[in-house]
Amino acid sequence: MTKMKLRSAAGSCSLVHDIFRNLKKDCVVEFRSRVSFAISMAFAGISTIAVSLVSGGVPFSSLVQAILLWLILFFSAMNGLAHIFTREEEEGTSLFLLLNSNLDAVFLGKLIFNIVFFFVLQVLITPLYLFFIQAVPARPGHFIAAVISGGVAISSSTTFLGAMVAKAGGRGSLFTIISFPVLLPVLWISIAETAGSLQSGGSTAVGNLVFLLAFSGLVVAISLILFRAVWNSQ
Amino acid sequence: MAVIPVKEIEAKSLSKKFGRTWIFRDLNFSVKTGSSLAVVGPNGSGKSTLLQILAGIQRPSLGAVLFTADGLTIPDHEKNESIGFISPLFLPYRELSGRENLEFAARDKAGLARSCELLDMLGLDRHKDKQVKSYSTGMIQRLKYCIALCGDPFFLFLDEPGSNLDDDGREAMYRHLVSIKNERVLVIATNDQNEAALCSRELLLGS
């Protein structure tokens, strides 16, 4: 009995080609239907402004600043990062995707899209946040490194979970419920690092940053292995 | 290719059940190059499911599907590239235009050129660069036909290809199908009699 091998294009060079094909398609589709992009950005912006409005300019400690920043980023991620997969299920194009490119290319294309999307979101939100809480990080380099590595960790682990949520009917809250336990340590570490960078004393704990990137690497590896089980129909 | 290899798809005691009810059991048939099979039967008899299993999208509960070229089993990635599939569940991207959908589906330039040509033949040349959002269902069906054929597939699994097409669209599609079916393996699932008449053999499901 021939083992029912799943759909995979030949050779690695065409894998890269496949990934770009998927990435280009995703970018064009997301760019054309800018609704979801706008909603995520608006959500992040509004929660930033809400935080500073509610706090009324009262200065809080660097730890609290870091906590609030990462909560805003976490919930904006929960709002926007599953869309790339749930759109495929909602519009019924997942079968088209399944037939035309191999699963790894599909996943990697969407992973890159999510990382870039979240990076853009961070680039827009973090300065706004710093402006609103009038905080200037003591060590900007460390601060930026912490924010970026935390963002990469969040977006790379939630991509795979987005695929699961898409198959499960794509209700937003389900995405938050299943990705929170996985992201908890990422949030702890990013908050600790960002707080460290906001304060004047303290040193850059490179170990934490390395952990965040190693975490993303591990999570991407696991997701690639398990993606077959999730995305391929029964 | 001067000599066309005899490719064949063979279903061995295929059976499928959803939850606890058996959709079909112990289907055994094989379709060689040049011959074609029409899968007919009442609604809900598992025609679409059978086609998805043949196309490798779904896994059968029991039995297997063998793809052979001159008796040798075709490796999977090669097999995946040589399958064309149409089904009501299969939708192109609405934000992309007809041509962009084909660009995504075609693996190489030649495939893209061939399918654009086919698109013009089916009367979609004026709408090629408009977003699929603005297409009618008939136009989407023609685009789906071009997408299925853009990789020059050897195995064609068409689930109600002629659905919501108007007369000349249907007529153009059938004419093209007849012209290409003798060097390909063709399986059509349909309720429409003259579509079934295109094929040399018939398989009744859900009896």
Place this chain on the structure above:
Amino acid sequence: MNKVIASVILSALFFFFASPCSVNLSKSTVYLSAVYAQQEIPFDNSNKTTVQDDQEDQSVLYSVMAVIVVLWLGIFTYMVKLDRQVKKLKRKL
């Protein structure tokens, strides 16, 4: 099946209520009689015979026991849930 659960839990609970009244007593017979002796307040200090933990506060022991009883009640309810499922299915079989 359910008589097994009952036996495990009962014996466990029995040991609980007996043991805290006389920690570190070597012979079990002595504390068994101690248990029967106090009818109205099972845990008063009067029967404390061990020297080693006289300054030990009795309340700590109760809370230790409380924790373990909570554990056991949790396990017991889970077992009863399983047991009821088994019974329901047995009837159907």
Place this chain on the structure above:
Amino acid sequence: MIKHIVNVLMLLTIALAFLWVPSADILGHSSRIIYFHVPVAWVSVLAFIVSGVLSIIYLKDRDGKYRLLEERAHASASIGLAFTILTIISGSIWAKISWGSFWNWDPRERTIVVLFLIYIAYFVLRSALADNPDRRKISSAYMIFTMVVMPLFIFVIPRMYDTLHPDTIINTQRKIKMALEMRMVLLLGVVSFTLLYVYLYKISTKILFMKKTIEERSDE
């Protein structure tokens, strides 16, 4: 057979924990909780590992050599959830006794809460997938995903916030310096609770197989 071993061992643990073992120097009698609290925590982690391994086997063997693997992983997960809840409750009561506050987020409590959240997420996902034919594959994929990510937490959490958070009174390593007897009784406790887990697991599997036979019988 396991029933009897479990009964005997459990009674032995209770007896020894109360009658024979010397109380720890700092904690006094409240240290006796260790012989029950730690095994329960261990069982909740064990149940998590077992359901992860079962999910891996389920995904590997696509031609269905074993039956009801994913359901067994689900059953093991429900036992794990029950024990995690018990660990949290007994842990917080113990914390109340020895540290005066019900919950102060020391590293072990965080690990257990993360495990608890993972169980909740697993069950929510599994119920959300109710009518999806790929339900079993997706929920086992989630279980494997979290099982691989979980060990990272255990290394990460103790190092967390140490720069900004005062350390708790007793040291945060899992094992307090323990005399030989204490370690033996703890081991006995772990063994008896593991056997209790195996016993519960066997019952749940029996239930699953019974349900299956009833289902099949009602089909014909």
